[in-house]
Amino acid sequence: MKVARAYVLDLITRVSPAALHQSKRQTYLDYHRDVGASVEEANRLLSEMVKQPAYKEAIKAFLEKRAPNWPDSH
Numbered sequence: 233m234k235v236a237r238a239y240v241l242d243l244i245t246r247v248s249p250a251a252l253h254q255s256k257r258q259t260y261l262d263y264h265r266d267v268g269a270s271v272e273e274a275n276r277l278l279s280e281m282v283k284q285p286a287y288k289e290a291i292k293a294f295l296e297k298r299a300p301n302w303p304d305s306h
Contacts, residue, residue: 248286248302 243252254277262270281287285303293300 245299248290248300250284250286251281254281 247255258270258273258277261273265273286300289300289303
């Protein structure tokens, strides 16, 4: 339980809420589709997400060696 808790805290600190949402959504959907459709959707989502403010913040935070300050995704 301690390891799982540490993993979750790491995720919510380093990964944007929008990326976590899409990852969870895509994982669920992938149980119900073929590999080709999964890869196609992953590429589409990645193309969309790199245009979002959270992506820019992730890169900036990484380069500045600091925790990200996620923009409101709504």
